[in-house]
Amino acid sequence: MNALPPMIPATAPAMSEAVFALTLVLLLVCPLALAGVALINTGLGRSRSAAQALLGNLALVASSAIVFLFMGATFAGTLPGARGAAGFTFHAAGKPWDWLGAGSPLLHGLANAAPQSQLALLFEFLAVAMLVLLPWGSGADRWRLAAGCASAAVLAAIVFPLAAHWIWNGGWLAQLGINFSLGAGFLDVGGAGTVHLVGGLSALAVVWVAGPRRGKFPKEGLSTAMPGHNASYVLFGCLMALVGWLAWNAAGAILWLHDPLAALPGTAINTLLAASGALVTTYSVTRFRFGKPDASLCANGWLAGLVTSSACAALVSPVAALFIGGVAGVFTPLLVELLELALSIDDPSGAITVHGAAGLWGLLAAGIFAGAPGQLLAQLVGIAALLGLMLPLVYLLFALLNRFVPFRVEADGERIGMDLHELGGGAYPEFVIHRDESYR
Amino acid sequence: MKYAGLLVMPAGFLLTVASLVLFADVARRGTFVVCGLAVVCMGLVLAVRGNMPQRGPSRP
Numbered sequence: 001m002n003a004l005p006p007m008i009p010a011t012a013p014a015m016s017e018a019v020f021a022l023t024l025v026l027l028l029v030c031p032l033a034l035a036g037v038a039l040i041n042t043g044l045g046r047s048r049s050a051a052q053a054l055l056g057n058l059a060l061v062a063s064s065a066i067v068f069l070f071m072g073a074t075f076a077g078t079l080p081g082a083r084g085a086a087g088f089t090f091h092a093a094g095k096p097w098d099w100l101g102a103g104s105p106l107l108h109g110l111a112n113a114a115p116q117s118q119l120a121l122l123f124e125f126l127a128v129a130m131l132v133l134l135p136w137g138s139g140a141d142r143w144r145l146a147a148g149c150a151s152a153a154v155l156a157a158i159v160f161p162l163a164a165h166w167i168w169n170g171g172w173l174a175q176l177g178i179n180f181s182l183g184a185g186f187l188d189v190g191g192a193g194t195v196h197l198v199g200g201l202s203a204l205a206v207v208w209v210a211g212p213r214r215g216k217f218p219k220e221g222l223s224t225a226m227p228g229h230n231a232s233y234v235l236f237g238c239l240m241a242l243v244g245w246l247a248w249n250a251a252g253a254i255l256w257l258h259d260p261l262a263a264l265p266g267t268a269i270n271t272l273l274a275a276s277g278a279l280v281t282t283y284s285v286t287r288f289r290f291g292k293p294d295a296s297l298c299a300n301g302w303l304a305g306l307v308t309s310s311a312c313a314a315l316v317s318p319v320a321a322l323f324i325g326g327v328a329g330v331f332t333p334l335l336v337e338l339l340e341l342a343l344s345i346d347d348p349s350g351a352i353t354v355h356g357a358a359g360l361w362g363l364l365a366a367g368i369f370a371g372a373p374g375q376l377l378a379q380l381v382g383i384a385a386l387l388g389l390m391l392p393l394v395y396l397l398f399a400l401l402n403r404f405v406p407f408r409v410e411a412d413g414e415r416i417g418m419d420l421h422e423l424g425g426g427a428y429p430e431f432v433i434h435r436d437e438s439y440r
Numbered sequence: 441m442k443y444a445g446l447l448v449m450p451a452g453f454l455l456t457v458a459s460l461v462l463f464a465d466v467a468r469r470g471t472f473v474v475c476g477l478a479v480v481c482m483g484l485v486l487a488v489r490g491n492m493p494q495r496g497p498s499r500p
Contacts, residue, residue, distance in 0.1 A: 092461065093461040095461075176460075208491045211493075212493065343492060344492050344493050345488075374466070377466075377469065377473055380474065380477055381456055383477065384456040384473070384476050384477050384480055385456070387449065387480050387481075388451075388456070388476075388480040388483070389450055389453050391487075392447070392449050395487075396446075
């Protein structure tokens with residue numbers, strides 16, 4: 001196994017024009033992953049909230065992009081600012097701890113920045129858009145659009161820039177290899193931690209703040225089944241997500257690991273294998289447990305495999321990628337069931353499991369299978385940082401935000417559906433909306 | 441209980457970071473990192489339990 005390079009932009013070799021052009025094209029394909037996740041979010045919600053869900057996906061992406069321009073990009077520190085590439089650093093135990101970026105405000109100097117920095121910035125704009133979409137699916141059918149946009153702004157302004165600086169822009173997690181001889185430092189090539197783990201934790205915080213859908217958990221008896229309204233959206237979203245993910249992981253491998261072009265087919269194959277392994281095992285588990293395969297859980301498994309590939313597709317062998325995805329496919333349906341039935345967590349899109357748990361497993365597996373000495377320890381430190389700091393931070397921010405912009409819609413709004421309540425019209429005006437038995 | 445859990449989680453993270461600073465030996469460092477992660481997980485379990493809605497005894 002070759003030694004892995006640290007993910008520190010200052011150590012990156014110069015980028016040729018051909019590589020720049022290829023990476024730009026890959027990044028322009030990445031929004032297909034956003035479209036896939038948006039379709040999945042919409043399909044797993046109810047039909048009476050479909051238009052609000054899909055509009056919400058657009059509105060959240062727009063909010064995050066605007067706030068990231070004005071605030072987040074500066075704290076992420078992607079474009080060098082007045083202090084150069086270094087961010088806010090303190091020294092403890094004789095080591096520098098770079099904890100916050102000090103980039104150029106309002107993307108000043110973007111046109112003259114190094115090609116690598118320009119592409120990294122585009123990558124981060126797309127990554128923050130993906131991050132804010134993940135909790136939106138978990139709050140489906142009761143989360144107000146204005147509150148969703150406000151939470152996207154908070155994530156883009158404070159939470160994502162911290163993680164992106166620590167991991168991608170030479171922060172303290174990226175420097176674990178240099179400062180503490182822990183492999184190449186924390187590695188997260190496709191955003192399994194920065195985007196998916198943080199997104200899954202944000203989804204958990206949203207579910208806690210907004211509460212479950214009305215009638216989901218009656219005082220006694222089993223929880224009420226509220227299946228998604230359109231399996232076709234969900235499964236087609238999975239196919240679109242695959243295309244976006246292939247481009248995303250390849251672009252990440254070029255940008256953060258400086259992989260040669262010859263390594264990219266391997267990264268793409270690993271991405272496909274991780275998703276395939278996950279689908280096959282989820283199909284088998286649901287077939288074994290329920291007698292027939294479950295379409296929405298299989299979609300969750302496929303997506304969980306893609307999420308694991310974000311961490312490890314560029315680092316491991318094809319067999320290892322298949323195994324890692326397969327493991328994600330086993331625990332995804334079981335964890336979705338555990339969260340709903342045993343822990344009373346109402347997560348319509350399954351983002352807590354699919355993005356949070358699978359992202360965590362992918363990061364861990366990258367440490368196990370990458371083979372570099374000390375890499376597993378670096379991954380564990382990174383997981384502890386993301387899990388131990390980000391969930392309390394996001395919950396605190398969302399609980400505060402909830403006091404000013406209430407997350408949960410009124411009971412009547414939930415009864416008639418988010419489409420009629422928030423938009424004044426439904427996504428399927430010709431359809432007869434069935435009366436909900438849970439409101440009797 | 442949920443606030444206690446959310447406070448325990450950063451404590452586990454600090455334990456993990458402290459192990460990097462305090463120990464140079466890989467085995468000790470690894471042990472303390474794993475302990476720190478265990479504390480983070482304990483805090484997560486507390487927070488999840490604290491957020492569970494009250495339900496009747498016939499729940500599975």
